[in-house]
Amino acid sequence: MQIHDKDIYALTTRGQDELRSGATSLSPAEIELLVRIDGSQSLSQLRAGMTPAPAGVFTAAVMTLQDKKLVALAEVDPFTEQFTATMNDFAVTLAEAEADSGAASLKKAGYYVRIARPRGPAKPRDPGQPLSAIVVDDEPMLAKFIQSYLMFEGFKVRVASNREEVVTEFRKQPAPDLILLDVVLPDADGFDILLRLRQHPLLKAVPVIMLTGKATREAVLKGLAGGADGYVTKPFEADALMHVVRTVLGLPAAPDAPALSLL
Structure with a gap:
């Protein structure tokens, strides 16, 4: 199964349940990725914000979450995809010191885990x-x-x-x-x-x-x-x-x- 930098993933119902089950067997990298996935960031954006890890760890985490049916490719219409990409580029330009291009999503209140x-x-x-x-x-x-x-x-x-x-x-x-x-x-x-x-x-x-x-x-x-x-x-x-x-x-x-x- 191939993954691409521009792919956008969203949590499945099973993925949401995993974050709220009270117990998990996922690795630290897999947990971090599961928490970060919000249905709007591309894999390249998610990778940029992740804790540094040896090569292959991120890809392996993505594939594990897919295999366990905790995440799935998000359906994003072309207009939304282009608009999101433009806004992300604009945000990065204005705040180059921000290492995580998904910072706005991470800081959004109301998260439940x-x-x-x-x-x-x-x-x-x-x-x-x-x-x-x-x-x-x-x-x-x-x-x-x-x-x-x-x-x-x-x-x-x-x-x-x-x-x-x-x-x-x-x-x-x-x-x-x-x-x-x-x-x-x-x-x-x-x-x-x-x-x-x-x-x-x-x-x-x-x-x-x-x-x-x-x-x-x-x-x-x-x-x-x-x-x-x-x-x-x-x-x-x-x-x-x-x-x-x-x-x-x-x-x-x-x-x-x-x-x-x-x-």
């Missing part, structure tokens, strides 16, 4: 020792909701809502089994916290799920590129969040869950 990859084997625990989690969120009701639900699932949960509380909780030992991290905090940036976690000798291996209302493709890609193991945009259903948690930690699915929702 619920995706996670297994972190790998969990750290050893003594028999009967509960899993622990830190919820970082400055919305008191939401933080309490997440805390209550995780406790129902057997987690020991601590909460932090600002930079000082984050530092305090992260310093406590032993390290948590999971961190649920909001992006927008009153005096801190969740992406910065994520990067610092990934550089910390004691916390770099802790699974992190970004849980946020910052709903753009750009934010999702930034979180995943920064080392997040999952990304869930608000609003969300509680059982969907726990599905992501179980996926990341490699826990078995629960037979029943309480009917709680943030919708």
Whole structure:
């Protein structure tokens, strides 16, 4: 199957479901491409914005997404195709410093995703020792909701809502089994916290799920590129969040869950 630089792809229903399923077996490059595809950018534009990778990785990712029927060639009429190409050329001319020619699409609000990859084997625990989690969120009701639900699932949960509380909780030992991290905090940036976690000798291996209302493709890609193991945009259903948690930690699915929702 041949692909061409001018080809434009769109997500299929199966592709949309993949981004909202709470679990995926796709590679990082395939996830990034699936998030970027919006039915308007050509493959050459998508390639220009992708994280640098060895030759052939991009092509292989495209073909994998096609084989899995997650994407399909978009039907674009000649007028729209020409108009889009002209506008893209114009945008690049005006903003040559912008490396990603699909920046406008990436920054468009209202994006919805619920995706996670297994972190790998969990750290050893003594028999009967509960899993622990830190919820970082400055919305008191939401933080309490997440805390209550995780406790129902057997987690020991601590909460932090600002930079000082984050530092305090992260310093406590032993390290948590999971961190649920909001992006927008009153005096801190969740992406910065994520990067610092990934550089910390004691916390770099802790699974992190970004849980946020910052709903753009750009934010999702930034979180995943920064080392997040999952990304869930608000609003969300509680059982969907726990599905992501179980996926990341490699826990078995629960037979029943309480009917709680943030919708």
